[in-house]
Amino acid sequence: MHGEYKVPGGKLVAVDLDVVDGFLRHVSVSGDFFLEPDEALEVLSGALEGLPVDAGPSVLAQSVTEALQWFPGPVTMVGFDARAVAISVRRALGYSTVWSDHTFELLHPGPLPPALHAALDQVLTEELAAGRRGPTLRFWEWVEPAVIIGSFQSLRNEVDLAAAQAYGITVVRRISGGGAMFMEAGNCITFSMVVPASLVDGMTFEESYTFLNQWVLGALADVGVRATLSGLNDISSPAGKLAGSAQKRVVGGAVLHHVTMSYDIDADKMLQVLRIGREKLSDKGTASANKRVDPVRSQTQLPREAVIDAFVAHFRRQYPTVDGALRPEELARAGELVETKFGDPAWTARVP
The missing domain is CATH 3.30.930.10 (Bira Bifunctional Protein; Domain 2)
Known part of the structure; x- marks a missing residue:
């Protein structure tokens, strides 16, 4: 499943994922945003892995935010945020429309x-x-x-x-x-x-x-x-x-x-x-x-x-x-x- 969200005045966030037994699997976050350091991209994807398919936008965004807080060092997100990632997930799942x-x-x-x-x-x-x-x-x-x-x-x-x-x-x-x-x-x-x-x-x-x-x-x-x-x-x-x-x-x-x-x-x-x-x-x-x-x-x-x-x-x-x-x-x-x-x-x- 694939979902995209263009942040107004910002950048494009894309999410590809599978659904297995009601949970998110093989989640991959990508886009034309700016993110430092590079290793934080894996954190974004990993934060969504295993979440229930019916998780709401606030739950998805909170999971991403909490995962980044555990990252060893500061993370800079430019042109997008955790909520943009959550919207992309919801669009991939068909809950959000374009x-x-x-x-x-x-x-x-x-x-x-x-x-x-x-x-x-x-x-x-x-x-x-x-x-x-x-x-x-x-x-x-x-x-x-x-x-x-x-x-x-x-x-x-x-x-x-x-x-x-x-x-x-x-x-x-x-x-x-x-x-x-x-x-x-x-x-x-x-x-x-x-x-x-x-x-x-x-x-x-x-x-x-x-x-x-x-x-x-x-x-x-x-x-x-x-x-x-x-x-x-x-x-x-x-x-x-x-x-x-x-x-x-x-x-x-x-x-x-x-x-x-x-x-x-x-x-x-x-x-x-x-x-x-x-x-x-x-x-x-x-x-x-x-x-x-x-x-x-x-x-x-x-x-x-x-x-x-x-x-x-x-x-x-x-x-x-x-x-x-x-x-x-x-x-x-x-x-x-x-x-x-x-x-x-x-x-x-x-x-x-």
Whole structure:
């Protein structure tokens, strides 16, 4: 059995192994990483020998870490770590999957109410977990402006409700954590990915953000934007923050990962509606929130539709993708959730 894992921003780790009577045998670790001294490579492989086939990522990584601690002398691992070895083992065994193992369905249904978008995130994630749908990439379109707050944010601390009402802005609470998303039709680019948990098997939350956002950097490069990952879940350019992302994992093995990117944001209006405090800005190296946001439009001079088309084209080149559509039963279920949850003031203010 053979498994590989390319560390985001790092090196490739490969593992070859056999399974005999439920245990790992003949384990061989290799890759284009850097490791000193040479003899430590045998320690990496030996640490995995004899472990049960159902050992989880943390057990595999811990076994490697402990074995290296017993090595007579310091060991230097560059471009990879024990967790990367564990993920490679899990991929060899079929517990972890790679992008090419899946075919993504592209969904771009057109304008929908903000609460329905939030409901669809939950529905599509639950559908994948139940085995009724495969992984998806869904782009949002909407008419009325909205603020989508994170699952655990305080409504009154994050939103000036009087200003939101004055501007006709709908406030919706989503199921994922993270910060508030200020959204106006034509002024931002938002998309949701729903993937099986096997795609990020063995990764920490921090690593899964990096892993699932990596393709976005390539898509931005295609439209002339030099971007990097910053913090836990942000995407930035040298001129400022471009986007933020958030995740939710559900029972059954599905991960929701979504990104909101400023295209031509009205920063002054955003600052009137969102209560962005000094503590929020303290680790960003700036005293003004509108200096944190650098719209894609100013860097590309491209229409929003052209940017989205470039993102879709990049994703298609990278991963197996087919065009898809929302199913009637999914829309019906999402509509129910709007009535009972996402459009209910009690849910929106569940953290007052």
